[in-house]
Amino acid sequence: MTLGSVPLRYKVSIDRDQCMQCMRCVDNCSYGVYRVEGDRIIIDSRKCTACHRCISMCPRDAITLQEKPVDYRSHPLWTAQTREDIINQARTGKIILAGMGNALDYPVIFDRLVLDACQVTNPSIDPLREPMELRTYLGKKPSRLEFRKNDEGDVELVTELAPNLKLDTPIMIGHMSYGAISLNTQLSLAKAVTEMGTFMGTGEGGMHKALHPYQDHTIVQVASGRFGVDIDYLERGAAIEIKIGQGAKPGIGGHLPGEKVCVDVSCTRMIPLGSDAISPAPHHDIYSIEDLAQLVRSLKEATEWKKPVFVKIAAVHNVAAIAAGIARSSADAVVIDGFRGGTGAAPKVFRDNVGIPIEAAIAAVDHKLNDQGVRNEVSIIASGGIRNSADLAKSIALGADAVYIGTASLIALGCRVCGNCYRGLCPWGIATQRQDLVDRIDPEIGGRNVANLIHAWTLELSELMGAAGLNSIESLRGNRERLRGYMLDEGMLKVLNVEPVGA
Amino acid sequence: MEKMVIDAKGMHYTPLNKQIRKAVAAGVKEIEINNVLGQRFIANGLRGDVKITINGIPGGDLCMFMNGPECTVHGDCEHAPGNTMDGGMIIVHGSAGDAVAHSMRGGKVYIRNNIGYRGGIHMKEYESKKPTLVIGGTSHAFLGEYMAGGLILVLGMGSQPLMEDRGIGSGIHGGEIVIRGKVADRLLGVGAIKTEFTESDLERLSPVIEDFCSRFGIDPSPLMDINYTRIVPSSSRPFAGKYTWE
Numbered sequence: 001m002t003l004g005s006v007p008l009r010y011k012v013s014i015d016r017d018q019c020m021q022c023m024r025c026v027d028n029c030s031y032g033v034y035r036v037e038g039d040r041i042i043i044d045s046r047k048c049t050a051c052h053r054c055i056s057m058c059p060r061d062a063i064t065l066q067e068k069p070v071d072y073r074s075h076p077l078w079t080a081q082t083r084e085d086i087i088n089q090a091r092t093g094k095i096i097l098a099g100m101g102n103a104l105d106y107p108v109i110f111d112r113l114v115l116d117a118c119q120v121t122n123p124s125i126d127p128l129r130e131p132m133e134l135r136t137y138l139g140k141k142p143s144r145l146e147f148r149k150n151d152e153g154d155v156e157l158v159t160e161l162a163p164n165l166k167l168d169t170p171i172m173i174g175h176m177s178y179g180a181i182s183l184n185t186q187l188s189l190a191k192a193v194t195e196m197g198t199f200m201g202t203g204e205g206g207m208h209k210a211l212h213p214y215q216d217h218t219i220v221q222v223a224s225g226r227f228g229v230d231i232d233y234l235e236r237g238a239a240i241e242i243k244i245g246q247g248a249k250p251g252i253g254g255h256l257p258g259e260k261v262c263v264d265v266s267c268t269r270m271i272p273l274g275s276d277a278i279s280p281a282p283h284h285d286i287y288s289i290e291d292l293a294q295l296v297r298s299l300k301e302a303t304e305w306k307k308p309v310f311v312k313i314a315a316v317h318n319v320a321a322i323a324a325g326i327a328r329s330s331a332d333a334v335v336i337d338g339f340r341g342g343t344g345a346a347p348k349v350f351r352d353n354v355g356i357p358i359e360a361a362i363a364a365v366d367h368k369l370n371d372q373g374v375r376n377e378v379s380i381i382a383s384g385g386i387r388n389s390a391d392l393a394k395s396i397a398l399g400a401d402a403v404y405i406g407t408a409s410l411i412a413l414g415c416r417v418c419g420n421c422y423r424g425l426c427p428w429g430i431a432t433q434r435q436d437l438v439d440r441i442d443p444e445i446g447g448r449n450v451a452n453l454i455h456a457w458t459l460e461l462s463e464l465m466g467a468a469g470l471n472s473i474e475s476l477r478g479n480r481e482r483l484r485g486y487m488l489d490e491g492m493l494k495v496l497n498v499e500p501v502g503a
Numbered sequence: 504m505e506k507m508v509i510d511a512k513g514m515h516y517t518p519l520n521k522q523i524r525k526a527v528a529a530g531v532k533e534i535e536i537n538n539v540l541g542q543r544f545i546a547n548g549l550r551g552d553v554k555i556t557i558n559g560i561p562g563g564d565l566c567m568f569m570n571g572p573e574c575t576v577h578g579d580c581e582h583a584p585g586n587t588m589d590g591g592m593i594i595v596h597g598s599a600g601d602a603v604a605h606s607m608r609g610g611k612v613y614i615r616n617n618i619g620y621r622g623g624i625h626m627k628e629y630e631s632k633k634p635t636l637v638i639g640g641t642s643h644a645f646l647g648e649y650m651a652g653g654l655i656l657v658l659g660m661g662s663q664p665l666m667e668d669r670g671i672g673s674g675i676h677g678g679e680i681v682i683r684g685k686v687a688d689r690l691l692g693v694g695a696i697k698t699e700f701t702e703s704d705l706e707r708l709s710p711v712i713e714d715f716c717s718r719f720g721i722d723p724s725p726l727m728d729i730n731y732t733r734i735v736p737s738s739s740r741p742f743a744g745k746y747t748w749e
Contacts, residue, residue, distance in 0.1 A: 085749075088747055088749070089747070091747075092747040094744075094745060094746050094747035095745055095746050095747070096746075096747055096748070096749055097746045097747070097748055097749065098748075098749040099749075224625075225606075225625065226587050226605075226606035226608075226625065229568075229587055229606075230568065230570065230587075230589045230608065231548040231550065231568045231569075231570055231589065234548070234568065255742055257740075257743070258739065258740050258743075266629070267629075270608060270627065270629040270632070271627055271629055271651060271652070271677075272628070272629065272652065272677065272739075274739070275651065275676060275677060275739045275740075276676055276739065276740050276741070276742065276743070278649060278651070278674065278676065278741075278742065280625065280648075280649050280674075284602055284605060284621050284624045284625065284648070284649075285564075285582070285583050285586055285602045285605050294543065294563055294564060294582075295564075297543070297544065298543070298544050298547060298563075298564045298567050298568075298586075301516065301517065301520060301543075301544040301547045301548070302544075302547045302548030302567065302568045303548065304521075304524075305517070347746070348749060419749075422748065423748075
């Protein structure tokens with residue numbers, strides 16, 4: 001114990017004058033911060049994760065929380081976090097795992113991009129009065145169409161169209177597996193996307209039978225562990241996604257710890273109870289772009305070419321060239337996951353240091369595919385740190401067809417981004433399999449909240465488009481003229497293919 | 504119609520599979536496909552009770568996602584026969600390429616001769632579903648890597664030494680790999696350990712050995728002893744000790 005303890009991360013206090021001893025904080029905290037001794041609530045601040053469950057349930061607003069109550073000697077290089085990581089690794093000699101997305105203070109490019117609006121010379125459009133076309137089709141678009149006249153003189157389409165996904169709004173919910181998140185969380189998301197006419201990813205972990213009624217609004221995932229993947233699963237999804245990489249941890253696989261493999265998770269993933277679910281870093285039947293094409297075609301062949309197949313990659317340095325390869329693999333969409341993408345658990349060094357921002361990746365991929373004349377071959381789905389409708393609009397203007405949201409949809413269910421997902425004790429019932437915690441989410445109410453969020457962003461997107469004089473999402477897509485860079489350097493502006501403000 | 508013959512000469516895999524599916528749906532119980540030359544994905548995702556005979560060399564991902572049918576190949580196989588297969592059987596009267604039985608979840612894959620790299624990688628079992636991969640000859644490196652369940656049996660017929668490639672069972676966390684004869688320690692991957700192959704193991708596996716031999720007309724008696732090495736995981740949580748939390 002020569003290293004002793006590190007300072008408290010959070011300090012919790014109760015205003016004893018306000019407190020009415022209702023014990024809701026004690027009941028709600030799954031981390032054991034509160035306990036009762038005699039008639040007094042005792043606080044163990046060291047156990048606090050800042051999940052805010054107690055604060056949100058306290059009827060008297062009696063609880064306060066302070067971050068970093070103990071100062072370190074300030075130093076710009078040796079931050080508290082770097083010092084504590086070293087202490088942790090000096091103790092354990094192990095790789096540090098952490099939850100949620102990239103926690104380093106990189107500049108957010110979205111916040112350095114501004115959108116356009118009409119003034120005087122071209123009128124803006126009022127979405128209350130005019131129809132705004134947000135319907136989005138994901139999948140291959142033919143490079144040309146052929147028609148013929150039939151005997152009655154009507155024109156018929158001769159070109160065979162590839163299957164596309166039809167979205168009423170360009171917002172989908174990304175892949176978060178059952179196991180990583182609870183069944184009630186997945187059910188809430190499923191109800192929301194079904195109501196909003198969009199789709200959710202199942203993640204790598206199979207599909208629980210409770211999700212079957214919503215299967216037409218799901219995208220099933222095939223990842224390197226092939227958990228829960230059988231022909232029945234592939235046939236249920238509206239589309240199939242091959243997961244090559246993830247923005248939170250590019251280049252490495254995933255481990256669902258045995259503690260999270262309960263009876264239902266074991267059944268859905270089709271692995272023994274309590275065993276680690278290990279997804280290797282690569283797909284071991286994909287060692288080249290040709291092998292990827294083989295898996296894409298194999299999935300299509302197995303489902304009789306009825307379903308679009310997406311390929312998800314992490315945004316890394318050569319993302320544009322990789323996406324160009326994917327566009328030639330028979331895939332119908334490429335999903336790019338930026339370095340801010342969330343996760344239940346990732347090695348911190350990867351989460352914080354590997355990959356590139358989604359904004360640059362979208363622009364680079366869209367540009368490369370256009371340059372090579374294959375943009376129509378694949379749709380672009382962007383994900384990883386989409387926080388609001390402005391990020392959504394900017395993503396589309398940079399060239400995305402649609403976005404996946406993950407963290408935002410969980411915040412709509414109570415998540416406060418405390419980043420302790422890996423502990424399996426999520427007091428909001430999201431990243432846990434403990435039934436009493438899972439029961440805290442009512443899928444009806446949860447579904448309503450998530451649907452509200454998608455609805456609100458959809459309204460805001462329509463307003464933003466209307467203000468810019470656009471009445472269809474196609475006119476916004478890749479329309480960099482509607483973006484200007486504010487305080488971005490010349491190199492970045494060139495990558496984004498965006499003019500600076502004032503230009 | 505009980506039996507059907509397809510001439511696959513010059514045929515693309517999609518119309519070939521369409522024809523197979525249509526036949527199975529119509530109740531055909533036996534399909535013979537002749538002149539197969541490199542067509543991928545044959546019997547991909549196929550369900551049902553049908554016996555398929557392939558004369559020739561099928562391409563990659565033979566019987567991927569298949570659940571139920573029995574497929575016999577008179578020839579060699581390319582990359583990944585039995586990939587993510589769920590049930591049924593593949594019998595290959597020849598050798599096969601890399602990633603044979605990749606992520607296979609149920610059913611049986613029998614290869615008469617040798618296989619390439621990463622055979623049986625990430626095979627897994629669940630309850631009554633237990634995949635079996637039997638190799639008559641030998642295998643290249645990374646056999647049973649990341650294996651999470653099921654059985655890989657290497658009979659080593661016609662090869663001396665029986666196994667000489669490394670990385671056997673690296674990252675294995677379920678299932679067992681049984682190899683004829685002795686296996687040098689240096690060939691084992693991280694997380695794999697050798698255990699003794701006992702009479703009770705022989706009793707347990709002899710139906711598998713006998714079934715394999717009967718499919719290829721081999722006399723099983725020279726294989727019925729305890730001269731095998733059994734390789735199993737050292738832990739069902741191979742990476743549990745690698746990480747610490749923030």
